[in-house]
Amino acid sequence: MKDRHPTDPFSTPGAASAEEGHVFLDGPDGVAITMTAQAAITTGQRLIEAGEKALRQQREDPSLR
Numbered sequence: 001m002k003d004r005h006p007t008d009p010f011s012t013p014g015a016a017s018a019e020e021g022h023v024f025l026d027g028p029d030g031v032a033i034t035m036t037a038q039a040a041i042t043t044g045q046r047l048i049e050a051g052e053k054a055l056r057q058q059r060e061d062p063s064l065r
Contacts, residue, residue, distance in 0.1 A: 004029070016040070 014027035023040035026032050035043065058064045 010028045012028040014025050014031070017024050017026075018037075021037065023035045023037060024032070025035070025040075
């Protein structure tokens with residue numbers, strides 16, 4: 001198994017759930033955070049924007065894939 005460098009990007013998406021008015025995000029490699037509902041919404045919007053920008057960058061420069 002290849003050792004993973006801390007800055008290597010994950011390719012596995014996280015799983016989100018809501019309980020008792022909070023949002024829980026469980027990601028790969030044991031990453032887990034709890035957010036308020038508003039923080040989760042804002043984070044989600046920012047992630048979508050950044051993901052779309054990264055896809056555009058990859059289309060413009062295939063070496064980034």
